[in-house]
Amino acid sequence: MSAERRRRRPRQTVVEKPSGPVQPPWRLHERRFDPTPIVSEDELEAIHEASLVVLRDTGMEFLHPTARKMWAEAGAKVDGDRVRFDPEMVTELVATAPGEFVLHAPDPARHLPMGGRNVAFASVASPPNVADRAGGRRTGNREDFRRLVMLGEVLNSIAFQGGYPVEPVDVHSSVRHLVATRDLLTLTGKALHAYSLGAQRNRDCLEMVRIVRGVSDDDLEAEPSIFTVVNCNSPLRLDTPMLEGILQYSARNQAVAVTPFTLAGAMAPVTVAGAVVQQNAEALAGMAFCQLVRPGSPVIYGGFTSNVDMQSGAPAFGTPEYMQAVLLGGQLARRYGVPYRSSNVCAANAVDAQAAYESVFSLWAVVMGGAHMVMHGAGWMEGGLQACYEKMVIDADMIGMVGEFLRPLATDTDSLAVEAIAEVGPGGHFFGTAHTLARFRDAFFKPMVSDWRNYESWAEAGSPTALDHAERLVGELLDAYQPPPLADDVRAELDDFTDRRIAEGGVETDF
């Protein structure tokens, strides 16, 4: 055996924790340009007014007696489950919501400003199924849940955990919120979503987050530390668990993202403008209720309007209509002066060109439309029915590119490079210039997934696709995962609480 070969294959290797693939660093993203409007100011007012007419004449169902009682006391017209609103009451309530706030993460280095020029991307949330290339598609379970949380932690482009990255169906629903929230709080330091699943579960999650943040009840109320998505049961209905969410979380000054589920042609009118009129009515009513519960509590205007395939009824995502609706929702959120939530969506079943183009069309719309909170930023497939490991890596890489695009373009004298251009002159090249040598290492964004080799080298390497690279990267990234620091006493307190609540049976279910 030659010396060279011996050097290459040492008999003993020191196993070190790999640092993982090269990624862009964790950073907050700021839009440096104004969001793009899709309609004129007059058209925007027409949509706003139409939404108020809907709330005044048709109204909305609030499936919670406490909510209806509060509305009646506030002067709304309550008739059975139906609540009809004086337009001024709605706009005055929404006006008490803050324009910006900070979403506090367990790890203080991961706090997120919400509003203004900021934009933050979450990992996928809530699919019932999970898939990776090796294992195929399967029902959500705790093991995959944990691994996807870890992948979301290790990927720097992902700013916060959008929820359960896949539903851990193998954990009984009586204790699932306890098991899953403890997993989240021990596996990630990033900001968290909590589901609105009824009063007791909401209280459990709040307490667990409070423990890990190491703050008092009062501090927790001063520092919004979780957000919940309140989906409207469109058209025009807020159901009991969702209203319970507002009653709990808004009361504790936590963030509520009111998100109507308005698929044009199905649960909303077949026109984009009509669907957004309905979205806007539902969002206004929901946000107004948050403010009725606690004036000044942080709310987020959620837009989720997309369309369905009118032939099959199948939902479609990342479409031109979705893009228009995202831009329009952003204009409305800015009109009301509240942060805006949107999503990175796709309907694709395979991690192919469709998955990528539907997702980048979504990213285009959310970035240009002025979204602050981008749910499902990484890993969403099949219109939300599947969380996918490889897609999460590709999405995270794409978000990294978006983040780089959003960084300020340096225009100082050195960057303008007039001297370097003079030095090289006509017909030369810049590879060896001092200007290049001083900058080349960090000059450009380095994607994880993109394969830029020439065709011949690429073919020699086995013609790997983006999916091949993503599959490899999933493994490398999970190998590089490290749990966030958690003090022993905090961990003990979290375990005490969680174990006790699990021992108590969690929350009774009827199955």
Place this chain on the structure above:
Amino acid sequence: MSAERRRRRPRQTVVEKPSGPVQPPWRLHERRFDPTPIVSEDELEAIHEASLVVLRDTGMEFLHPTARKMWAEAGAKVDGDRVRFDPEMVTELVATAPGEFVLHAPDPARHLPMGGRNVAFASVASPPNVADRAGGRRTGNREDFRRLVMLGEVLNSIAFQGGYPVEPVDVHSSVRHLVATRDLLTLTGKALHAYSLGAQRNRDCLEMVRIVRGVSDDDLEAEPSIFTVVNCNSPLRLDTPMLEGILQYSARNQAVAVTPFTLAGAMAPVTVAGAVVQQNAEALAGMAFCQLVRPGSPVIYGGFTSNVDMQSGAPAFGTPEYMQAVLLGGQLARRYGVPYRSSNVCAANAVDAQAAYESVFSLWAVVMGGAHMVMHGAGWMEGGLQACYEKMVIDADMIGMVGEFLRPLATDTDSLAVEAIAEVGPGGHFFGTAHTLARFRDAFFKPMVSDWRNYESWAEAGSPTALDHAERLVGELLDAYQPPPLADDVRAELDDFTDRRIAEGGVETDF
């Protein structure tokens, strides 16, 4: 055999010319929003000024004695091949270029307004290689050239033919321009590019286009009917054939897209701003020369700045740096009041997620950056080294989506749908309402490629990817191809001219 089965399998089928896959109709696209700036007005001026300093102090090589003579007479400092410019001379010359013009197509229904709010997408141009899934990657040839021209003709999203969709290498270069241009003029009615390949070839192409347009020499000059891309041999050099192109085409009032080839880190500084300073200097010098040749002749500001992988030197496309450069180029073109040319680019070797995300990032930048002429809109792979059939279909579908996104969002009273929302009420659905039934057929964009079936139906159908669908669509689209109408006498005149010039040997070459 049951009656049902007999109905499903008729013994004889009538074969009709297929109308092909459902596509959006041919249409012109208008941006309804302002382009997005990437730098402030002050920063833009700094870049502009830096470019003028480059032109004043370093200057540019013009490898053509006629060009140098004209510059000397105009008052520029000529020293060998090098021309140095008084800043005012450059800006005054560029100011004589028109802000908008019409690029006339052989088919009058395909004329293209260039400038203003318009944006038009071309088919891929100039790769040396061609690929489809069945046949793999191969050197460009006339058969593939013709089939790609036909695919570009039949795809409604493609507004014009950007050049030779692949180089027909099997046609000898002495007559290639004659054979290829006749193929183009008989296979497509869409607007055309002509290469700048020396004086005689340029004259041949102009005459062939004149014949097919059926106009006089004077009318051809009044109606720009071809455009040529003049690439700078960056850094800071315009070579002989390119200058010949300006001398010929600008003199005849045809459109010239001056496009520096400024890959940051290789032929341009490693900073985006520095690369664009150089791009801008070269574009200004080229456009100024067009105006020197013929004041008021149509020019297009071409931006092609991207970056290279600094580890390997490989060019990268559809990157964050590319997006920034595209937005910045748009700001500069608007500053000079001329139409802006950009491209839909990618570096991918496979028609995978990378190909799609790099392309949509490009489309994002060109649309938001205010490009009017988008070269390589459909079919570009491998950084321009490969034209791909399936990618052309996927790109065309994506351009269709972009076109739909750009359409005005209807906000009339009917579209706001307040009555339909009242009719359906809380908890209902919109599938059967009169509002939906009146609109559902044409309510939403119908992509050709996207597969929106649910996972189970999709898996049952064999789990087709976007590439599978595109492969099928290539065949269906080519089956539906129909040549543009061409009067017998025009065709005869075109053949007479072309055959005569071929018989004469075309243009002498040294190989």
